Amino acid sequence: MIYDFCVVGGGIVGFATAMELLQLHPGASLLILEKENSPGLHQTGHNSGVIHAGIYYAPGSLKAQLCRDGLNASKAFCRDHDLPFEECGKLIVATNDIERERIDALYARAHANGLSLERIDGEELGRREPNISGVAALYSPETAITDFAAICRKMADLVAEQGGEIHYGTTVDNIVEKDTHVEIGAGGNAWRAKKFVACAGAQSDRLAALAGLDVDFRIVPFRGEYFQLPPEKNNIVKHLIYPAPDPSLPFLGIHLTRMIDGSVTVGPNAVVGFAREGYQKLSFDLRDTLDFASYPGFWKLILQYRHHALHELRGSLSKQAYLAECHKYCASLELDDLQPYRTGVRAQAVSREGAAIHDFLIKETKRMLHVCNAPSPAATSAIPIGAMIAQKCGELPG
Structure with a gap:
């Protein structure tokens, strides 16, 4: 049989895409291939759980x-x-005062994006959050928290209910585009599909190369290390607490995040990881490491952000240094409050020129569409991303 659609990748973007394809084309035959044994085990299940409002992104951009x-x-x-x-x-x-200027610029950007933010002074900040200190703040009432892994699992259920065929534990090792279809292979099994969509996250460059595309970027893993506060500190904040971001840096900085289960996490930092799917402190994968270490764009990126990279490394090696970042706005936290929590790995696409690619990167051929970069906040944006991809796939393939 030839399927109408094949989607590779069982994270939230992959299942949102499958869900939207089946809604756009009722009755279409659709196959999902996922190398893990259940959905959403990587970036989907290792993020902060924040439903972002879009404060930081350029007005009018696709990301916004x-x-x-x-x-x-x-x-x-x-x-x-x-x-x-x-x-x-x-x-x-x-x-x-420097950070006050930064949030003033954010306020203008958010207003241009149609967001309703409230400016508050230090006194009002202290009233709303007695354990947080600062000279000013922006309040985003729309920002929310959820469990994206649970959302992904529900999407998988909906795809199955609509007739989608899901194969877990299936690592794709062959992709060949023909004139009328795409041939997909995995461990001796083979399928054919009229349209092929790859939503492979940290493996996106490898899937694109496997399919014969020109891969002019490389995925570099960045570990985001978190801590969790003890249960008696779960009421330390009522809102999510973020620092004023430095616009010259690619990451937002360490923040206090209320989780949907009532707990509070602290983090993340951002340090180079030595495994694309390595969630333990000393995780190492030789292939993953050689992939970025042999790529000139990686070294150009690190050279550009070398001072920040060393700062982040200090926070990774020293819990005291990590705590110092928290003390900038929450002085009551103590070293023993930083308890172990799961780590995330951000799949950062990096160009040959050494630029961190912050926008969506999609490569298309006649029969294939590869989502090569779906940057944060991809979990928040998964449903409209899926709808956009489904539209790009066009009419039901002939």
Whole structure:
């Protein structure tokens, strides 16, 4: 048989894409191939759980629009399927005059993106969050928290209910595009599909290369190390607490995040990882390491951000240094409050020129569409990303 669609990748973007394809083409035959034994085990299941409002993104950009649409779509999906979410809101805190200027610029950007943010001074910040100190803050009432892994599992259920065929434990090792279809192989098994979509996350460059595409980027894994506060500190904040981001850096910095289960996490930092799917502190994969270490773009990126990279490394090696970052806005935290928590790995696409690619990167051929980079907040934006991909796939393939 020749399937109408084959989607490789069982994370939230892959299942959102499959769900949207089946909604756009009722009755179509669809195959999902996922190398793990259940959905959402990598970036989907190792993120902060925040439904972002789109404060940081350039006005009019695709990223800003998808995040804004995703904010509403994620909440609606949770309501429709009785999944947990909470509109706890977010405070972006400035701790000095330089950071006050940064949040002023953020306020202007958010306003241009159609977001309703509230400026508050240090006194009002202290009233709303007695354990947080700063000279000013921005309040985003729409920012929420959820469990994206649970959303992904529900999407998988919906895809199966609509007739989608899901194969777990299936690692794709062959992709050949023909004139009328794409041949896909995995461990001796083979399938054919009229349209092929790859949503492979940390493996996106490898899937694209396997399919014969020109891969002018490389995935570099960055570990995001978190800590969890002890249960008696679960009420230390009422909102999500984010630092004022430095616009010259690619990451947002360490923040306090309320989780949907009532706990509070601290993090993440951002350090180079030595395994694309390595969640333990000393995880190492030789192939993954050689992939980025032999890539000139990686060294150009590290050279550009060398001072910040050393700063992040200090926080990884020293819990005291990590705590110092938290003390900038939350002085009451103590070293023993930083308890172990799961680590995330961000699949950062890097260009040959050494630029961190922050926007969506999609490569298309007649029969294939590869999502090579779906940057944060991809989990928030998954449903509109899936709809966009489904539209790009066009009419039901002939």
